[in-house]
């Protein structure tokens with residue numbers, strides 16, 4: 301693991317009226333790592349992910365991706381540049397097959413254009429990219445199933461496959477474990493553990509067991525400010541973090 305960041309936030313700010321959702325946030329994501337972003341409800345985690353992805357403009361600060369300033373790019377341009385993202389709310393088309401969803405991800409188009417589906421499904425390059433992504437997340441054998449036949453955990457894996465089709469060189473993930481049971485969480489944890497070799501992951505996650513098991517580094521956000529960044533053992537031992545956030549729930 302080298303220390304040259306793939307992704308770097310420099311003094312990012314966002315206000316909603318009187319609420320300071322991100323306050324001078326600087327952090328980085330390095331090759332091969334999972335960097336978890338934790339904090340209480342309303343701390344500003346989703347806002348920050350949206351600012352990095354480009355769906356929410358920042359009031360100030362810079363987003364650097366692979367050494368390039370992408371602050372002025374919109375979300376589509378950032379995704380095309382290699383910044384992959386999975387969402388808190390599913391963006392899958394449930395009535396489509398698993399493969400169709402992955403192919404549509406490869407196209408990077410809106411999922412409403414059903415009439416476009418036929419030609420797209422005949423595009424060998426797109427289908428091959430989609431199949432490779434399904435293979436990577438362990439869903440290849442389910443390719444012909446309708447997406448609503450998948451378990452909740454498998455759908456989350458499909459979302460990652462959709463993001464993978466664009467061959468991201470960094471991942472932004474907002475609560476990939478949300479709604480998964482114990483088994484699903486264990487499967488997703490194992491999966492993310494291997495995925496970090498393919499592309500480093502900035503991970504927003506409420507499941508503290510998973511975070512402390514997976515993360516190489518953890519940053520703690522409270523009221524829009526990073527109050528600590530460190531290895532899991534350092535964060536666990538940090539008195540300010542314990543009082544501000546972890547409390548008795550420290551794993």
Ligand SMILES: Nc1ncnc2c1ncn2[C@@H]1O[C@H](COP(=O)(O)OP(=O)(O)OP(=O)(O)O)[C@@H](O)[C@H]1O
Nearest residue numbers: 316319320321339340341342343344345346347348
């Ligand atoms: N579009 C918006 N308009 C106004 N205020 C907003 C908007 N989006 C977020 N906020 C406020 O910004 C703050 C940060 O919210 P955000 O959703 O980023 O927190 P979070 O850490 O992701 O929370 P959670 O863990 O509950 O998902 C909150 O006070 C929230 O109410």
